[in-house]
Amino acid sequence: MNILCSIILNKIIRTIIYAIVLIIILLYPIFFRLLGLPVKYKFVEEYNFKVNEPTGLKMAVILPSDGPYQEITNVDISWEGDTEIIDHGTARVVRISGKLEDSFCIRIKYTAKMKTGRINWDEKVIDKYIQDESGIESTENLIVSKANSIAKGKSIDDIREIYNFVNKHIKWPTGDRIGSEGDVQSALTALKTGEGVCGEFANLMVALCRAKGIPAKSISGLFIPLLPGLKKPIWNHQAGAHAWVEFYADGKWHFADPSHGGAMNFNSIDGLHLSYGEKESIKQIYDSSVKWAGTDYHLIVAMSNPLKFVVATSSENVIIEPAGFLDTNNRYLFFIAAIIVLIIAERLLICHHPALSLDSHG
Incomplete structure (x- = not known):
């Protein structure tokens, strides 16, 4: 009876440990915050265009920039036409212009390194x-x-x-x-x-x-x-x-x-x-982006939240589907890999120590 209780207790302890490991992987920002460590996220914005004929394009996308509790790196824009990035301090505007010959997806990626914990900073008071x-x-x-x-x-x-x-x-x-x-x-x-x-x-x-x-x-x-x-x-x-x-x-x-x-x-x-x-500063940046894009072109769409972008084209026959999301593939793959590793470790442990298996005492 004592052996059986010991086996059950070991099983419970191992299950708790495995659960804690998996929870940490899924909810790691909470634990990083407790430790005062920065957290990295990969952001993706996709703008899918559907056109029936070649059309001129002017597009402005507002992105975050470096700030007191964030660092933005690895900005990547999938567009072969003209691209201009204008820095406004805590935000930046990506101006895209050129010609859409066919349906196309403009994809913007960037990495945000977010600080955690008690962060105070210097900045001019106006x-x-x-x-x-x-x-x-x-x-x-x-x-x-x-x-x-x-x-x-x-x-x-x-x-x-x-x-x-x-x-x-x-x-x-x-x-x-x-x-x-x-x-x-x-x-x-x-x-x-x-x-x-x-x-x-x-x-x-x-x-x-x-x-x-x-x-x-x-x-x-x-x-x-x-x-x-x-x-x-x-x-x-x-x-x-x-x-x-x-x-x-x-x-x-x-x-x-x-x-x-x-x-x-x-x-x-x-x-x-x-x-x-x-x-208020972001509103001014957004308004100026609308004015820039709408000059000489048809304003197709303007969105201020949660995505912040403006699209104008020379043709009115344009359909756009925007989407913003986080690239979490690595986290979920790591989660699946961790489950597999834990299962293998459990099997190996039982193989080397059969007495830990409940089945061996059935």
Whole structure:
């Protein structure tokens, strides 16, 4: 009986160890974050064109660039025509032009190395980051009054109080989205209604910070899923559009995601937030891309989230299917390989130590 119990216990222990190994492989960003290690992702954007006749093409794609908690490398563009890359700081624009002779797929790949842990950084503070702007109504009496009731000063503890308030005050809408007015994700509306999506969470936190004279900005980007699917999402991206906050305190800039909330998303980076930069700046880059592409050509499509691109052609008879996804083949192949290795190791262990097998004691 004691031998049987020992065998069962060994079996349970080995199963737990194998499960832990497989979970670490699948959810490695969580463990990298706990260890403060950077995480690498391979991003792919595909733009499939279907044309019935040769047509001129002008296309602009906005991609992320290097930032305080990310490094973008290995940018590869599958296009034989003219390509120009314009760097705008935290974002870059790829301008593609030439002629489509036949149906074609323009594929853009890049690698993002994401930092994790407590990351603070130096960056110039400009007046814009303490001023009122569209959707961030920091001078409105209601917002000023609320900011003064939440925070007494400008310390990081005061900002944490603002962060916690926003996270608890705003609820994600369950029906029709009412947290914004038109295209503007309004901080004032979110404060009044208590409803909104990530953009309202970010804008309200920024507005409350600015009302206290604390520099802050609303950031536009992508949130990377822990387990991306294998299917390519047409007219979408596996990493969903997201918004969060960067704020200035104690002489440094810091990160916060009020829509996710919790201690882990305040003044700490999880390696899952890919930044395109300050939201208003990205809007200006997008608007200028629309103007550039639409000059002399027919504007076919313009998309600002989660993919950010503009397409114009000399012919109107063009169909495009865009898709954004993460290249996770290596991770899933590694997962399958790990399962095979563990099974082989289990068989070899039993072959060398038959007493560990339950079957031998049947």
